[in-house]
Amino acid sequence: MTAASAGTEASFPYKLVATDLDGTLLRGDSTVSPRTREALAAVTAAGAAHIIVTGRAVPWTRHILDDLGYDGLAVCGQGAQVYHAGEHRLLTSVTLDRQLAGAALAKIEAEVGPLALAVSQDGLDGEVLFGPGYRVHEGPLASVPEDDPVKMFAAPLNKVYIQHPELDDDELTRVARAAVGDMVAVVMAGAGVVEILPLGLSKATGLSLAARRLGVKAADTIAFGDMPNDIPMFGWARHGVAMANAHEELKAVADEVTASNEDDGIAVVLEKLLLQG
Numbered sequence: 001m002t003a004a005s006a007g008t009e010a011s012f013p014y015k016l017v018a019t020d021l022d023g024t025l026l027r028g029d030s031t032v033s034p035r036t037r038e039a040l041a042a043v044t045a046a047g048a049a050h051i052i053v054t055g056r057a058v059p060w061t062r063h064i065l066d067d068l069g070y071d072g073l074a075v076c077g078q079g080a081q082v083y084h085a086g087e088h089r090l091l092t093s094v095t096l097d098r099q100l101a102g103a104a105l106a107k108i109e110a111e112v113g114p115l116a117l118a119v120s121q122d123g124l125d126g127e128v129l130f131g132p133g134y135r136v137h138e139g140p141l142a143s144v145p146e147d148d149p150v151k152m153f154a155a156p157l158n159k160v161y162i163q164h165p166e167l168d169d170d171e172l173t174r175v176a177r178a179a180v181g182d183m184v185a186v187v188m189a190g191a192g193v194v195e196i197l198p199l200g201l202s203k204a205t206g207l208s209l210a211a212r213r214l215g216v217k218a219a220d221t222i223a224f225g226d227m228p229n230d231i232p233m234f235g236w237a238r239h240g241v242a243m244a245n246a247h248e249e250l251k252a253v254a255d256e257v258t259a260s261n262e263d264d265g266i267a268v269v270l271e272k273l274l275l276q277g
Helices: 034-045 062-068 098-112 169-180 203-214 228-236 248-253 265-276
Strands: 016-019 049-053 073-076 081-084 089-093 116-121 128-130 143-145 157-163 185-190 193-197 221-225 239-242
Touching: 016 203, 034 049, 034 265, 049 203, 073 203, 081 203, 089 203, 098 157, 098 169, 098 193, 157 169, 169 185, 169 193, 185 228, 203 221, 203 228, 221 228, 221 265, 228 239, 228 248, 239 248, 239 265
Parallel strands: 016 049, 016 221, 049 073, 128 143, 221 239
Antiparallel strands: 073 081, 081 089, 116 128, 116 157, 157 193, 185 193
């Protein structure tokens, strides 16, 4: 898949297709179906651009992009990073103030007790370090155990992951947001994935930067996602499409709900739009 030039006249009604990765573009086995590949290839051949917009930082994303043959722009780290996949180059990066993150964590723990933590280091080769008690999801994502909290916060970070031994993701997100106020942003990005980010950072901010580089506007964009962290992206794009497997919060603000990621939900919508175009 190639992010094509957005300036070409096309029979497709949008100039930009923005897709989340996990639970959206990727199936449960971390692959993209042949049907979805073909639909995206048809869209880019029609002159639209395809941008992947993911909560994963670049080190957890680039191997997937390489496997896909994707050489365009990708928005990674919940909008913190704009990455050029073809050039293997980080174009922009936003880091989290570590002192501010520490203060925010203290406020959350004052409300709910001790948290299990992981951190995502900045940069093309940044590692994800996880502390005691943090439940790491199975899969191809490399994580490094770290028992020393000082070492966890020694290098620049994009985000901090938090987990609680008793609270579910929705409740932890709600309590954490109430506790930190306007210090930092708190998002729920997937099962067991609640994140602390720089205030004001979202997939929408990263996508807007990437779109500007392509000369494309929000009014020209259709976006696909499955989790509450996709809500800002849906708010920015002209048309937001939630997967059938999406979180109810995202479905509530979506313009459309398609089939699941396992049932080629992206392709279903793109094929329909190509026929209409």
